[in-house]
Amino acid sequence: xxxxxxxxxxxxxxxxxxxxxxxxxxxxxxxxxxxxxxxxxxxxxxxxxxxxxxxxxxxxxxxxxxxxxxxxxxxxxxxxxxxxxxxxxxxxxxxxxxxxxxxxxxxxxxxxxxxxxxxxxxxxxxxxxxxxxxxxxxxxxxxxxxxxxxxxxxxxxxxxxxxxxxxxxxxxxxxxxxxxxxxxxxxxxxxxxxxxxxxxxxxx
Amino acid sequence: xxxxxxxxxxxxxxxxxxxxxxxxxxxxxxxxxxxxxxxxxxxxxxxxxxxxxxxxxxx
Numbered sequence: 001x002x003x004x005x006x007x008x009x010x011x012x013x014x015x016x017x018x019x020x021x022x023x024x025x026x027x028x029x030x031x032x033x034x035x036x037x038x039x040x041x042x043x044x045x046x047x048x049x050x051x052x053x054x055x056x057x058x059x060x061x062x063x064x065x066x067x068x069x070x071x072x073x074x075x076x077x078x079x080x081x082x083x084x085x086x087x088x089x090x091x092x093x094x095x096x097x098x099x100x101x102x103x104x105x106x107x108x109x110x111x112x113x114x115x116x117x118x119x120x121x122x123x124x125x126x127x128x129x130x131x132x133x134x135x136x137x138x139x140x141x142x143x144x145x146x147x148x149x150x151x152x153x154x155x156x157x158x159x160x161x162x163x164x165x166x167x168x169x170x171x172x173x174x175x176x177x178x179x180x181x182x183x184x185x186x187x188x189x190x191x192x193x194x195x196x197x198x199x200x201x202x203x204x
Numbered sequence: 205x206x207x208x209x210x211x212x213x214x215x216x217x218x219x220x221x222x223x224x225x226x227x228x229x230x231x232x233x234x235x236x237x238x239x240x241x242x243x244x245x246x247x248x249x250x251x252x253x254x255x256x257x258x259x260x261x262x263x
Contacts, residue, residue, distance in 0.1 A: 003249075003253060004253050004256055008252065008256075009248075009249050009252065012252065013245075028260075031256065031260075032259075035208075035224075035255060036224035039221065039224075039225045183242065184242055185242045185243075185246070
């Protein structure tokens with residue numbers, strides 16, 4: 001199955017305005033919209049798996065609703081409670097964020113095409129946590145995260161040329177663990193999934 | 205359209221229906237299914253791709 005233009009997904013996910021799409025992509029988006037409307041208007045179809053319909057009918061559990069609401073207001077959670085969930089949200093945001101480190105912050109001097117990748121993970125009881133990935137040829141033991149703090153959280157940051165990188169965490173030198181907070185993931189050649197970090201150049 | 209949906213794996217079908225028929229956000233889908241958001245996004249994307257190819261073939 002050939003992948004479709006990523007802008008179609010972005011438009012359907014509300015990340016970009018549909019009006020900015022070229023006409024052919026807009027038609028594709030409208031086709032999928034129409035298909036979804038047809039499905040919504042139809043009676044529950046016999047061909048649909050019971051699991052699907054069960055999933056649709058299943059009400060959002062109240063606990064889940066609270067979690068969703070909780071996650072939608074990260075700043076409150078992070079300041080007042082600091083549970084693991086708030087760390088998850090913070091990491092997901094910072095991974096893709098432009099980090100405006102400059103002279104004012106005393107941060108590293110970044111080249112025009114460089115950015116910062118931040119890594120955060122909670123590994124209670126871990127003795128060491130390293131990050132390995134396409135940025136260091138998957139060599140273990142070369143990039144250590146700092147930690148743990150009192151919540152068992154390990155952190156690290158890398159200055160990297162702008163680009164997309166695959167990575168995993170290595171806990172105690174032997175357990176390879178994907179980053180559950182990563183925005184994206186991709187299947188590797190070993191039956192697992194690597195995490196993806198996108199590093200964007202810091203604008204100067 | 206139903207035939208096209210039937211060709212999808214149950215997981216992708218579920219993801220597409222929850223996203224586009226039920227109009228749930230990825231966070232809500234994660235709460236309902238217990239799956240992780242990147243996994244759900246990947247399933248929705250694959251489902252869209254499959255459906256679009258079928259729809260274009262019959263356009």
